[in-house]
Amino acid sequence: MSNLKILVINAGSSSLKYQLFNTETSEVLAKGLCERIGIDGKVKHTPAGKDSYEADVNMENHGDAIKTVIKLMTTGDTAVVGSLEEIDAVGHRVLHGGAEFSKSVIVNDDVIAAIKKCIPLGPLHNPANLTGILACEEAMHGIPQVAVFDTAFHQTMPQKAYLYALPYEYYKKYGVRRYGFHGTSHMYVSQKAIEFLGKPAEELKIIVCHLGNGSSISAVSGGKCVDTSMGLTPLEGLPMGTRSGNIDPAILEYIMDNENIDIHEMTNILNKKSGVLGISGISSDFRDLYAAKDQGNERAAAALESFIYSIQKFIGSYAAAMGGLDAVVFTAGIGENNAALRASVVEPLGFMGIKIDPKKNEVRGTIDISAEDATVKTLVIPTDEEFAIARDTERLVSGK
Ligand code: AMP
DSSP, X not given: OOSXXXXXXXXXXXXXXXXXXXXXXXXXXXXXXXXXXXXXXEEEEEETTSOOEEEEOOOSSHHHHHHHHHHHHHSGGGOOXXXXXXXXXXXXXXXXXXXXXXSOEEOOHHHHHHHHHTTTTSTTTHHHHHHHHHHHHHHTTTSOEEEEESSGGGGGOOHHHHOOSSOHHHHHHHOOSOOOSOHHHHHHHHHHHHHHHTSOGGGOEEEEEEESSSEEEEEEETTEEEEESOOSSTTSSSOOSSOOOSOOTHHHHHHHHHHTOOHHHHHHHHHHSOHHHHHHSSOSOHHHHHHHXXXXXXXXXXXXXXXXXXXXXXXXXXXXHHTOOSEEEEEHHHHHHOHHHHHXXXXXXXXXXXXXXXXXXXXXXXXXXXXXXXXXEEEEOOOOHHHHHHHHHHHHHTTO
């Protein structure tokens, strides 16, 4: 990497997360979060090696938030650069790139128009992401902005993997197809796995299990995504913290009729009140679920079983879809930290050659947790979506 300073921005509807990277050293120079933008405004800013600075700052909009971030990064005790001119580029996380974007791009008027076109596909996130881009363009005039899409890595999926069995006109008219999400993480982690395995990408078939509050699994063959569990939206696939994942679509009408609720309330239930929270009735956090299960809570145990079973089914089906398997990779909050869950997932998969060494599995920081006689590797690779965004931004602005 060259020696650039890249600011990574993840803008939500009322929040703005940021990290400033030095790409040569991979060091995070500062990171922070502006919250409650347009409400009462709170900011937390952590310069490397210093205590966090927290304050109430009135921020009317994302423009105010980015001005606050710039001030904190460039002035006083919280400063990490001498002036704004030291920042070489800004990388923005954008949720939905539709079928328009298979790679990260430098933002220009056409890119902004295309992100706007994707708003119907990502109605909650894309407007916020766009607001973040426009606020930075205004406050940091002349500094290149790069859009990095959550969907881009999955654009290599073949038609058989992305087409839903619905009237074809919905695909043509409205773009209803599988897109997949967490693409930056799946790309970063699968590339790390390929490096670790030390073979040409073309020879490798890998399943990446990104297990966090949102969870998705992807099948990566020859370094390219060939299938993934999330769909048109991040609601499909595994049961998650609060999202249902796959269910029979007929359930919607059945519940709506019985509970006398409309489609908006139903969709809210599927997104916010389902998943392991819905089954357990306790929490969306896996630490809470394991603690409750240990105390004999049967619904917490049922929620965990359902999650684990679903992961096992995806691993089996993706191995079949790729016609083989070289490695299963665990990543994100649960995948990286929860050894008990990893052990439960692989437990019945010995017949596929997936076996882990229980001791290696328990030691934090071990990448290869496979047993001696495993024919498929099991790896634990920490994801770093912000760093991956910084790396892609650097690649584009330095013309690599
Ligand atoms: P993420 O969305 O990737 O931040 O992951 C959030 C999930 O990771 C939560 O369900 C947490 O229970 C789980 N998690 C995060 N850290 C740990 C940890 N140290 N031990 C066990 N689970 C963890």
